[in-house]
Amino acid sequence: MKSIKNNQLYQLTITQWLETIREPEVLFWGIIFPVLLSIGMGLAFTQSSESKFRVMMVENCTQLDSLLGIYAQPDAKDSSVSIWEISDSTLGDSKFSFTRSDWKSAIVALKRGEADVIVTDSLGKAHYHFDPHNAQAQLVYMKLSALMKSPPDAPRGGFNIQPLTLKGTRYIDFLVPGLIAYGIMSAILWGVSYAIIERRSQKLLRRMVATPMKKPNLLIAMMFVRTLMNLFEALFLFFFVWLLFDIQIQGNIGALFVLFLAGNIAFSGLAVLISSRTAKTEVGTGWINAVLLPMMILSGIFFSYHNFPEWSIGFIKLLPLTALTDGIRSIFNEGAGWIEILSPSIALSAFGVICFVVGVKWFRWY
């Protein structure tokens, strides 16, 4: 009976595994970094923090001056600056900093990002100057104009805010599935594509195909080991966010595993396609970034893709990372099961198989 140790697929898989785990950078970027990122982002978006707003006041603003006279305190370090701090246990504390200046200096401060809004006075009424597309400036305008109408110690009118802290509605619940999906894509593109291109550039691929090695075995071994690593990485990340943020998987775990495999198939196929021709690692890096960065930005990893223009949403939903992220998110946060993940899993697998077949057809071994 033949020993499994003499089987080439076994040896290719073992050596691929050894190469992966012996690279400390791979372990850091694949396992430690996503955990640190989720902890950092999770803490940043779940802790109440003080919001800071910077306002430039040009000349005397009668309306604002009267309010500042009551509520603001002069800054100990700079006599031209007044500080107005507003406590709010629900929305978080706000700190307004008002700086008196001339128009030219105020514009310079705005250009440098040192101010959000400029306020001038016209016949005793405040006028606001800011870029209407700047969300921070809009927020300052709205908060400040609201304060002018209703100072903080005046009775609040009819709005009751009920903070939502249900599992699945927090930012960390949104973020973690995105990080898992992004981790799969990133690890496969760098771990498979870059490794293939590097081996081609070192003429190692050429050396290997000059033996009776079955060519698909090498690619299968690389993809299998990467998928296994991705599983460990995802489990590691999940363990920590469960421990720190009590993240739960509300849907079907079997369905999640199938979707996870489909995502790995999709990006493994894409990785083979990307690396099918070039022997230059610089070109390969360019291709990997060209695929990775747009999807990272568009597919809603850190923030919802619904912030993008309406006309682009249809295209964004076609991206494999969007399908994977939405699918994982629906299982984590919405309790999705087999039915919901059926079509994204089929689409991702089909995408991966098509890319793999085309990639292998184009593949240059040396």
Added chain:
Amino acid sequence: MLQIEVKNVFKSFKDVKAVRGISLTIESGEFAALLGPNGAGKTTLVEMMHGLKKPDSGEIFIQGKTWQKQEHELRKIIGLSLQETRFAEKLTIYETLRLFASFFELGDKRVNEVIELTALQSKQHAMTGTLSGGQRQRLALAVALLNQPEILFLDEPTTGLDPNSRQDLWHILKSLKDQSKTTLILTTHYMEEAESLCDHIIIVDEGQIIKEGKLDDLLDENSRNLDELFINLTGRTINN
């Protein structure tokens, strides 16, 4: 028995005519040297012989078989050490050889044999990324010898090595020659290497064979060694 037969082979890369109508034969058990300066077409010719490049025209037979029709069979009987091959740096010598052995369905026994043959015992658990140039070349030779090849191609195996490492490699090749089981095709631009190891010398320049024969037949009073012969043939030294 003819091990290799090359018939009127041509190969060009864009505007460069690398090989221009070369024909040669190599007998079983022969140690043949393809000798010539850098850019003479040696590597291109040998790459066509071991099936990694296809000729533009002409035919190449290995034991009467062609690469187009019997590649899988031929891969099992040849061994090769390519110019500038790097191995996976995070694998040890033993793991690298174990991997390549599996392509020939060979096990630990043969891996240990080639480690001993190439005197790599003390380094067998060292990562290949930590090896010296000479040790890397011995590993490349060990990989090439795993399947006990009937035909062995070595492309510039001692280029860049110090004299001691070169001698070590020659010693291994000479012991292989004594066993008379392997046909060797060696490309080199070191005359001394060709003289020391090979009985069949093929001098290549500008994509053509300019002289070929047994070492003793090629040398005479005017050409007392291969360096002098090359100068007499081309008017320049081989390393220029």
